[in-house]
Amino acid sequence: MLDLDATDLTAIATHVVDQLVLSGQLPPDCKGHVLKALLLKHRCATTADVLTVCEKSLMGEISPVFLWLAV
16 A cells, blocks of 8 residues: 555545455445545534534434544
8 A cells, every 4th residue: 555656635545445445344335425525625523513413313314324424
């Protein structure tokens, strides 16, 4: 992995996610979501944000699988 011939973040993230799928650590249908989470600009989550997302998950409004994507 350290000898990867990639020069931009998109290529590196794609390679890492592909390796996770190939090794069985990540379901293939989650690949797009993980790439989006890695490549999109995001903000730091506050405690209130995390609590809101957890509450929505407990009430069944969002899937607990994607809790980390929602924050």
